[in-house]
Amino acid sequence: xxxxxxxxxxxxxxxxxxxxxxxxxxxxxxxxxxxxxxxxxxxxxxxxxxxxxxxxxxxxxxxxxxxxxxxxxxxxxxxxxxxxxxxxxxxxxxxxxxxxxxxxxxxxxxxxxxxxxxxxxxxxxxxxxxxxxxxxxxxxxxxxxxxxxxxxxxxxxxxxxxxxx
Amino acid sequence: xxxxxxxxxxxxxxxxxxxxxxxxxxxxxxxxxxxxxxxxxxxxxxxxxxxxxxxxxxxxxxxxxxxxxxxxxxxxxxxxxxxxxxxxxxxxxxxxxxxxxxxxxxx
Numbered sequence: 427x428x429x430x431x432x433x434x435x436x437x438x439x440x441x442x443x444x445x446x447x448x449x450x451x452x453x454x455x456x457x458x459x460x461x462x463x464x465x466x467x468x469x470x471x472x473x474x475x476x477x478x479x480x481x482x483x484x485x486x487x488x489x490x491x492x493x494x495x496x497x498x499x500x501x502x503x504x505x506x507x508x509x510x511x512x513x514x515x516x517x518x519x520x521x522x523x524x525x526x527x528x529x530x531x532x533x534x535x536x537x538x539x540x541x542x543x544x545x546x547x548x549x550x551x552x553x554x555x556x557x558x559x560x561x562x563x564x565x566x567x568x569x570x571x572x573x574x575x576x577x578x579x580x581x582x583x584x585x586x587x588x589x590x591x
Numbered sequence: 592x593x594x595x596x597x598x599x600x601x602x603x604x605x606x607x608x609x610x611x612x613x614x615x616x617x618x619x620x621x622x623x624x625x626x627x628x629x630x631x632x633x634x635x636x637x638x639x640x641x642x643x644x645x646x647x648x649x650x651x652x653x654x655x656x657x658x659x660x661x662x663x664x665x666x667x668x669x670x671x672x673x674x675x676x677x678x679x680x681x682x683x684x685x686x687x688x689x690x691x692x693x694x695x696x697x698x
Contacts, residue, residue: 504634511614522692543670551677
């Protein structure tokens with residue numbers, strides 16, 4: 427068990443790396459299988475110190491539903507930002523907003539920050555040192571508490587469920 | 592006929608990429624400028640890649656997983672770079688049209 431842990435600190439990450447390698451090369455030849463396996467073993471080994479805890483996705487179905495929501499929101503967000511960009515009369519009201527977060531897992535925090543950056547007029551700018559607040563830059567803010575509610579309900583809640591933290 | 596669909600996807604993607612770049616020029620400070628490239632341009636590239644995928648599919652090349660992978664990588668890396676640029680700008684106290692947040696509260 428301990429030797430398995432030493433060689434494969436993140437077995438699921440290793441599997442994903444192998445699959446991505448094979449897909450990138452569009453083949454399942456022996457050579458690429460070996461090379462992909464080597465990469466799958468070496469990359470998690472060398473990057474282990476950046477994420478020492480194993481990555482667990484505990485609710486796959488929630489993840490799929492969440493991904494669909496995010497893709498839809500990216501579409502809506504992009505159209506909104508495009509409109510702000512193209513309308514010469516638009517005067518967006520940018521603001522920094524501190525969003526309280528309560529996620530225990532580093533991976534979940536990363537996922538939340540990334541999602542916030544991709545969706546409606548918000549870019550995550552900084553995580554506070556105590557990991558309780560995410561500083562978010564909003565392109566066009568009209569209601570701060572509604573925005574915080576939205577982020578918490580739409581993104582934080584499902585992420586919490588996926589990683590069970 | 593179906594080529595039409597992939598042509599529309601490519602045109603839409605290209606227009607979004609253009610609009611994202613216009614946003615980069617038009618908005619007043621570094622923080623607002625980040626919004627165009629992270630969201631709109633990413634979507635534009637997604638559109639271009641989907642169009643290419645669809646076209647390849649029609650050519651009988653099968654489903655092109657590479658395009659899907661590129662889309663995946665894009666959506667993973669765009670927010671990370673945006674976050675880092677914003678963080679660096681905050682750290683250097685770059686000017687903002689809306690006033691910067693308290694330094695002590697954040698670091």
